[in-house]
Amino acid sequence: MKHIAILAGTLFALQAAAQDLPMPSPHAEVEQTIGLTEVEVTYSRPSARDRKVFGDLVPFDQLWRTGANKCTTVETDGPIVFGGTEVPAGTYSLFTVPGAEAWELVLNTSTDLWGTDDYNAEQDVARVKVPVAKNEWTETFTISFDEVKDDKARMDLRWADVRVSVWIEANSREKAMANIQKAVADPEADFRVFNGCARYYIDNGIDPKMALEWAQKSVSMERKFWNLHTLALAQAANGAYKDAMATAEESMAMAQKAEYEPYVKMNKEKMDEWRMAMGKEGKSKGK
Numbered sequence: 001m002k003h004i005a006i007l008a009g010t011l012f013a014l015q016a017a018a019q020d021l022p023m024p025s026p027h028a029e030v031e032q033t034i035g036l037t038e039v040e041v042t043y044s045r046p047s048a049r050d051r052k053v054f055g056d057l058v059p060f061d062q063l064w065r066t067g068a069n070k071c072t073t074v075e076t077d078g079p080i081v082f083g084g085t086e087v088p089a090g091t092y093s094l095f096t097v098p099g100a101e102a103w104e105l106v107l108n109t110s111t112d113l114w115g116t117d118d119y120n121a122e123q124d125v126a127r128v129k130v131p132v133a134k135n136e137w138t139e140t141f142t143i144s145f146d147e148v149k150d151d152k153a154r155m156d157l158r159w160a161d162v163r164v165s166v167w168i169e170a171n172s173r174e175k176a177m178a179n180i181q182k183a184v185a186d187p188e189a190d191f192r193v194f195n196g197c198a199r200y201y202i203d204n205g206i207d208p209k210m211a212l213e214w215a216q217k218s219v220s221m222e223r224k225f226w227n228l229h230t231l232a233l234a235q236a237a238n239g240a241y242k243d244a245m246a247t248a249e250e251s252m253a254m255a256q257k258a259e260y261e262p263y264v265k266m267n268k269e270k271m272d273e274w275r276m277a278m279g280k281e282g283k284s285k286g287k
């Protein structure tokens with residue numbers, strides 16, 4: 001019994017030590033906010049290690065777990081459009097079918113798979129085809145988000161000399177509008193809140209009269225060069241170019257005093273734009 005106890009203790013110690021050894025394909029996570037939606041990718045990162053990757057280590061035209069160890073997953077807390085296909089909020093496994101010229105990217109509802117043996121195509125929620133692009137050498141398989149703008153982001157998969165990409169879109173309008181209504185109804189809302197709401201409406205071409213009302217409220221609470229600039233934009237959006245010019249002049253003067261050149265430049269550019277608009281209006285009325 002004593003020998004058995006010693007052996008068991010030795011095995012336990014070896015297992016514990018093994019847990020601290022570096023993994024050949026380490027775990028990784030990448031998160032990205034798209035619009036107002038959080039997207040998280042969890043995967044393992046194999047390395048090339050002087051091997052030919054695609055067409056050999058990873059065969060062409062066969063389903064791949066897209067990494068190593070447990071299958072890669074994509075989790076989103078809101079609905080997305082994955083490569084043109086609408087996908088509800090949830091967690092999905094990401095499979096791929098690599099090819100020499102193009103890959104298929106697949107989202108599947110089964111998220112506990114290790115490998116492809118129990119993959120069931122009936123559980124797919126999206127399957128999109130994307131072209132292969134040549135890329136600078138990437139030793140270790142990498143998933144990243146690039147070209148993140150407004151409500152969309154490009155998700156890149158890179159390994160060896162290959163890159164494939166898929167666009168993920170997440171419409172933030174509905175959630176943003178709900179957030180705005182909640183924010184402006186708050187009795188504690190300050191000038192920053194009203195400025196932010198006005199700016200969102202202006203930037204997205206929504207209800208210019210409401211944007212003007214919020215911009216005026218912000219400035220009435222506290223005057224800053226940046227909320228004066230928003231007010232000028234709102235005035236112009238309502239066709240009040242003379243008012244917009246005067247407000248932009250004030251904003252620019254305050255920005256110059258604060259030595260904040262970006263707002264000096266933005267005001268100048270907008271004033272030039274509005275002068276042209278006023279000139280066109282004058283010519284139209286003269287006809």
